[in-house]
Amino acid sequence: AQKITQTQPGMFVQEKEAVTLDCTYDTSDQSYGLFWYKQPSSGEMIFLIYQGSYDEQNATEGRYSLNFQKARKSANLVISASQLGDSAMYFCAMREGRRGGSNYKLTFGKGTLLTVNP
Amino acid sequence: NAGVTQTPKFQVLKTGQSMTLQCAQDMNHEYMSWYRQDPGMGLRLIHYSVGAGITDQGEVPNGYNVSRSTTEDFPLRLLSAAPSQTSVYFCASSYWAGSSGNTIYFGEGSWLTVV
Numbered sequence: 001a002q003k004i005t006q007t008q009p010g011m012f013v014q015e016k017e018a019v020t021l022d023c024t025y026d027t028s029d030q031s032y033g034l035f036w037y038k039q040p041s042s043g044e045m046i047f048l049i050y051q052g053s054y055d056e057q058n059a060t061e062g063r064y065s066l067n068f069q070k071a072r073k074s075a076n077l078v079i080s081a082s083q084l085g086d087s088a089m090y091f092c093a094m095r096e097g098r099r100g101g102s103n104y105k106l107t108f109g110k111g112t113l114l115t116v117n118p
Numbered sequence: 119n120a121g122v123t124q125t126p127k128f129q130v131l132k133t134g135q136s137m138t139l140q141c142a143q144d145m146n147h148e149y150m151s152w153y154r155q156d157p158g159m160g161l162r163l164i165h166y167s168v169g170a171g172i173t174d175q176g177e178v179p180n181g182y183n184v185s186r187s188t189t190e191d192f193p194l195r196l197l198s199a200a201p202s203q204t205s206v207y208f209c210a211s212s213y214w215a216g217s218s219g220n221t222i223y224f225g226e227g228s229w230l231t232v233v
Contacts, residue, residue: 108160
């Protein structure tokens, strides 16, 4: 069974500084995908970044980058130059890579609440 | 292009009442799913469907029914609501695109309170 662990219930960062949110995962599959979502206080799930298990380079999307260490089974999210609007809940999630029902099922971690201080 | 539309956004039910959360997508995605989110937890899969007429259980299916008569719609039914079903519900749709890329789209969520 797949499992996602986010060990930081809460994190604080000063505006304009970088912050790393930790995520480790457990799977026996060779093909899988890793996601990060942002959930602001309004409640919607906002997709941030995706990393496939066979992707050789770390994914980047603007100020977001994913530090993918396959051997350690970690997929940490790095937010550079934090902004006040980054204050939100952040979830790491994983899906299997094979086509079929399992490909579409996401397993989520419990999340990290990020607070950006001015 | 509306994406994934969930209704209602907010609902208060009395214990024992029944209701249906609606989910519709206009992207012709083959796969749809329902998740619930409880305080201090990430989303957990309730039921999912890999195509019209095909549904299966996820991690927390008890107390919920689903059906998929069309590609576009995937309603979630609570037959006899219980306070333990107070939660935020998310519908998602997705498609196959190999092992790369984000292919999962979430609705905006439905806040359900059972009193």
